[in-house]
Amino acid sequence: MDNRLLSIAGCIGEKGFADIGTDHGYLPVYMAKKGYEGAIFASDVNLEPLNCARRNADEADVSDRIRFMLCNGLDIGMKDEIDSIVIAGMGGDTICGILDRAEWCMDERYKLILQPMTKAEILRYWLSYNDFCITDEILIDDNGSVYQLICARYGKREPLSDAELFLGKLELSVNNALFDKLLEKNIKRFEKLIKGLSVSKDKREIVSLGFYRHVYSELCSVRDGINKQGSRI
Ligand SMILES: C[S@@+](CC[C@H](N)C(=O)[O-])C[C@H]1O[C@@H](n2cnc3c(N)ncnc32)[C@H](O)[C@@H]1O
Secondary structure, three states: OOOOOOHHHHHOOOOOOEEEEEOOOHHHHHHHOOOOOOOEEEEEHHHHHHHHHHHHHHHOOOOHEEEEEEEEOOOOOOOOOEEEEEEEEEEEEEEHHHHOOOOHHHOOOOOOOOEEEEEEEEEEHHHHHHOOEEEEEEEEEEEEEEEEEEEEOOOOOOOHHHHHHHHHOOOHEHHHHHHHHHHHHHHHHHHHHHHHHOOOHHHHHHHHHHHHHHHHHHHHHHHHHHHHHHOOO
């Protein structure tokens, strides 16, 4: 188990959880091995990864604790047996697609534990637009890479600025050093995008350029605010 999966494990509620897109099944196997008493579902849309998860569970002698499901996202409802839904290690847009098909998870009973590998901004937008409140923003350092872990619950729309779509709300973030690293990475990313488009005559690219400049200026304001504050608590 790497830091990323360990951090996800730390967010899971007591009643039961579904690991959507389980692949190797490391998370369900780890939870079963450590004596987790709630229901455990491991699901994947592809048979090969699901079989890999089954093999890993067999080797760890915990197959009887895990229910393996071959299904697209949350299509097979396990709604009454769980309080947590984990969707990790995929693009933010793929995670939105999975949530979009499962209206039943729009219920305050469920804690969504989401770990987008890319396009976190699309996921945060989807959550805010669909009345989910982001309750935790956890940044994870794993071998020099920064991963974003987002926990959310249905019930209250939280407006987010454009900078917050990319970074999460500063006040929710629990690791200042990693937040600063993520902020700098995004500032550099937008600098590069702006530089690449600044001489373009293409109308659509000119519109994108305007948006990139706007996000860039919001990101720089976040950095200025942090610098002004000096050290944070
Ligand atoms: C990169 S792996 C992530 C594995 C693990 N969740 C992690 O974070 O380490 C992505 C897995 O998601 C599965 N997947 C992709 N789209 C899916 C969907 N709509 N429903 C269920 N599983 C899906 C893939 O088959 C693959 O096994």
